Amino acid sequence: MLELRPNCECCDADLAPVDQAYICSFECTFCPDCKNKLAGICPNCSGELVRRPIRPASKLAANPPSAVRVCKLDCKTKTAS
Ligand SMILES: [Zn+2]
Ligand SMILES: [Zn+2]
Numbered sequence: 001m002l003e004l005r006p007n008c009e010c011c012d013a014d015l016a017p018v019d020q021a022y023i024c025s026f027e028c029t030f031c032p033d034c035k036n037k038l039a040g041i042c043p044n045c046s047g048e049l050v051r052r053p054i055r056p057a058s059k060l061a062a063n064p065p066s067a068v069r070v071c072k073l074d075c076k077t078k079t080a081s
Helices: 032-037 074-079
Strands: none
Touching (some): 032 074
């Protein structure tokens, strides 16, 4: 099951389960802005970033999203423009 992480790994922006977010196959998680700056490629594993599917609200109570924030600030240096 997807973790549905609560934040962008790069800029630490909050990402609600209903927000548009992008993940790689390891679930490195990014907001749309950072995904664009990264040209759709995960900076951690060089994998493809694809849109995270929205978990239906009716399923969230029994299958809650992760509360563990993952943030790699060195990513910011790669997206600075
Ligand atoms: Zn971001
Ligand atoms: Zn990755």
